[in-house]
Amino acid sequence: MGVKAKELHVAFFPFMAHGHMIPALDIARLFAARDNVKVTIITTPLNIGTFIKANENSIKIGASIVNIQVFKFPTKEVGLPDGCETPDFSLGTAMIHNFFKASEMLNEQLELFLENVRPNCLVADMFYPWATECAAKFNIPRLVFHGFCYFSLCAQEIVRLHEPYKNLSSDEETFVLPCLPHEIQLTRLQISEDLRKGEETFFKRIINRVKESEVDSYGVIVNSFYELEPDYADLYRKELGRRAWNIGPVSLSNRSTEDKAYRGKQTSIDKYECLKWLSSKKPDSVIYICFGSTASSIDTQLHEIAMALEASGKQFIWVVRNSADNGKNEEWLPTEFEQRTKGKGLIIRGWAPQMLILEHEAIGAFVTHCGWNSTLEGISAGVPMVTWPIFAEQFYNEKLVTDILKIGVPVGVKKWSRTPLIEDIMKREAVEMALREIMEGKEVEERRNRAKRFKAMAHKAVERGGSSYTDISALITELRGYHLRQQN
């Protein structure tokens, strides 16, 4: 009989935005499901609900219980509004800067936790580059979690190092990303406005610190699977020299309907009602539209989307986030839109059970803002996408989906912007054209078949013996070895 391995304690410290906390919980689940691995998640008082369902008081994974460690968030100290424990871009740039400052002030509580609890590994979000130093004080290896795919990690680093956006004649002129195995073109307008500005900015400094911490840390864990982007997994490790483990798609750690429905928040629609509606539709006949957890669309844009949906004649589920609070005053909604599209379309105001929806056979396409969680959830469900990037690394994700994987159609967004302006909106004609192309264009079958092949690969990667399963095993073995060496 083999000797039982000593318990490994892994602490997760996600950034307090849903796009970071949701996959962190999935990863925590993956680790806790392994033999003799104990898991702690660090969060703040108002974010506990992202991890623990309202009707439960702990997270159980098989026989293990995930510990939750709560840090006080210094909202008042930096002048953030009461109750602001997730970044809200509608508060403006100054407040976002304050949010980052408040996050950095968590370092003292982190050090105290590390000193007292002594986990064997700290998985800290990319936005906490300072966490590497905190962990190093106690000889604890720190892993970075970005929530990016390999392609975007490579593209972002290549753009940062080579600055191919400089010396162009205009913001609209295309340039090729150097040193990549595929020819990927972008314009200066499609890269982050912090790079475009040229001078030192708050975010530019953060990204530089993030990139340095990738190198200074023990390594990087990536929510992707090798077969999806082998060229870029290799490039990231071999050419860019990062130690990295691919462990995704982490959303596939959700097995029950309950877990798939409750991801981050209580949904604004009953999950069974939503599934019943979908089950009344033919396979591949419904378009799902959702722009993630942070991006908010201006009214004019929502109106254009509504007009495009109606003109396309397609069936749809449309998630409108910024309408949740003022459902009565919806100026963007065309008169009697819901009466005219009754039975054909469903608007979810607020939060949708996205994973359950995407996995339903009735879904034929996903209009996405290309947040990596959503993109990978679309890939894992085998659903072709209309790509509609807004900011962050979303324009890179778009290129992966449309140019490399060839499972998407771009809606044609020209400009990266945290808060898109009225002159930047996508017109109804462009939206309608993309909807028609993804649902009935001449490449529909090929695109669907490719998407289904990636779905099969994704599921295989997380099964016992699959590439991501094996990478998690290798990482756990390595961390145990590190821990043993520290003890001797």
Ligand code: UDP
């Ligand atoms: N999500 C959800 N319901 C919603 C909106 C988003 O479950 O109505 C989930 C989605 O499944 C994904 C995450 O929230 O896991 C959003 O992350 P992503 O990286 O796609 O975008 P972000 O919110 O970070 O921009």
